[in-house]
Amino acid sequence: MPPNTSPAVVLERAAAACTARGLAFTPIRQRVLQLLLEHGKGLKAYDLLALIKAEQPGATPPTVYRALDFLTEHHLAHKIERNATFVACTQENHVEPSLFLVCPKCSAITELQDRSVMQALCRALAAAGHQLDNPEVEIGATCPNCKGS
Amino acid sequence: MPPNTSPAVVLERAAAACTARGLAFTPIRQRVLQLLLEHGKGLKAYDLLALIKAEQPGATPPTVYRALDFLTEHHLAHKIERNATFVACTQENHVEPSLFLVCPKCSAITELQDRSVMQALCRALAAAGHQLDNPEVEIGATCPNCKGS
DNA sequence: GGCATGGATGTAATGTTATAACATCGCCCT
DNA sequence: AGGGCGATGTTATAACATTACATCCATGCC
Ligand SMILES: [Zn+2]
Ligand SMILES: [Zn+2]
Ligand SMILES: [Zn+2]
Ligand SMILES: [Zn+2]
Numbered sequence: 531m532p533p534n535t536s537p538a539v540v541l542e543r544a545a546a547a548c549t550a551r552g553l554a555f556t557p558i559r560q561r562v563l564q565l566l567l568e569h570g571k572g573l574k575a576y577d578l579l580a581l582i583k584a585e586q587p588g589a590t591p592p593t594v595y596r597a598l599d600f601l602t603e604h605h606l607a608h609k610i611e612r613n614a615t616f617v618a619c620t621q622e623n624h625v626e627p628s629l630f631l632v633c634p635k636c637s638a639i640t641e642l643q644d645r646s647v648m649q650a651l652c653r654a655l656a657a658a659g660h661q662l663d664n665p666e667v668e669i670g671a672t673c674p675n676c677k678g679s
Numbered sequence: 680m681p682p683n684t685s686p687a688v689v690l691e692r693a694a695a696a697c698t699a700r701g702l703a704f705t706p707i708r709q710r711v712l713q714l715l716l717e718h719g720k721g722l723k724a725y726d727l728l729a730l731i732k733a734e735q736p737g738a739t740p741p742t743v744y745r746a747l748d749f750l751t752e753h754h755l756a757h758k759i760e761r762n763a764t765f766v767a768c769t770q771e772n773h774v775e776p777s778l779f780l781v782c783p784k785c786s787a788i789t790e791l792q793d794r795s796v797m798q799a800l801c802r803a804l805a806a807a808g809h810q811l812d813n814p815e816v817e818i819g820a821t822c823p824n825c826k827g828s
Numbered sequence: 829g830g831c832a833t834g835g836a837t838g839t840a841a842t843g844t845t846a847t848a849a850c851a852t853c854g855c856c857c858t
Numbered sequence: 859a860g861g862g863c864g865a866t867g868t869t870a871t872a873a874c875a876t877t878a879c880a881t882c883c884a885t886g887c888c
Contacts, residue, residue: 554835574874575875588837590838591875592876593837595874595875611760611817612760614873614874614875631807633809642807644799646799646802647796647799647800649799650795650796651778651796651799654793654796655780658789660782661826662819663821664819665819666819667816667817667818668760668816669804669811669816670811670812670813671810671811671813672810672812673808674808677808705865707866723845724844725845737867737868739868739869740846740847741848741866741867744845744847763844
């Protein structure tokens with residue numbers, strides 16, 4: 531895992547990925563991803579909206595939800611369901627299933643890929659007659675910073 | 680696992696558990712759990728509210744949210760975050776972490792306990808410096824019924 | 829050029845999910 | 859009787875998300 535990849539680099543990669551796939555990486559989408567990256571911790575849609583509004587007073591909920599739809603659809607960002615926040619994807623090229631560790635104390639989010647967990651998971655699912663579908667799994671897990679307290 | 684334990688039995692067990700723990704299993708709480716059990720598939724808070732309202736016209740959102748808070752707090756029901764539904768707990772005595780398999784097609788929910796998955800999970804978390812906190816893990820997984828389609 | 833096409837955005841309204849705040853009731857205890 | 863306290867009633871509002879339709883603009887085709 532690249533430790534602390536800078537926002538600028540991730541943005542570059544995202545732009546490249548969009549070009550490669552024939553997707554329009556428009557200013558709004560870019561800006562939303564950038565805000566997510568700069569923030570680091572995951573943002574609520576309406577916080578994002580407030581930030582966008584500061585630069586673009588006409589922005590409304592659809593403005594930001596559309597950008598978020600685009601980003602999540604193409605795995606450039608992810609939605610954390612349990613607290614309705616959005617976070618930039620930290621994987622170089624997100625195709626495999628990810629675990630999202632969500633700290634209940636500080637809401638920090640860590641994206642993690644772990645083969646052995648996914649294997650165990652798939653085995654258990656198969657035993658129950660199910661089949662893994664959504665590659666995004668949220669886990670409540672206290673982060674290193676909050677572990678002591 | 681008890682196959683298809685009847686609502687009545689689960690209600691009995693819930694009542695007993697509350698008595699044992701000195702908790703008030705009031706009519707509203709009972710009724711909400713019963714509705715969840717009868718429905719089987721998980722209900723939205725406002726659907727539940729509509730059902731309650733039919734018998735008790737004065738019911739309002741807090742009426743049902745309070746009952747749900749109680750039930751989830753004491754593990755008699757669970758909230759499925761990804762689609763904001765609530766489901767009755769199917770475990771005889773829910774203390775260990777559970778996996779919740781949520782079918783993306785039909786929204787059916789299966790509660791599953793699996794030691795090996797949880798072990799793999801805890802190991803991966805520990806390696807990342809985290810610590811499992813929330814014992815409830817949602818997984819998107821196509822259910823046996825929907826697997827063919 | 830004229831003009832259909834389709835994706836992206838603007839705009840207004842609304843739908844859905846959840847909580848805050850405060851009043852009241854009923855029960856247990858003294 | 860009076861106090862404490864958990865449960866409930868009641869009103870309002872906060873927070874999260876979508877629908878629906880108008881407009882714009884780049885692209886490709888006649
Ligand atoms: Zn990712
Ligand atoms: Zn933390
Ligand atoms: Zn359970
Ligand atoms: Zn299904």
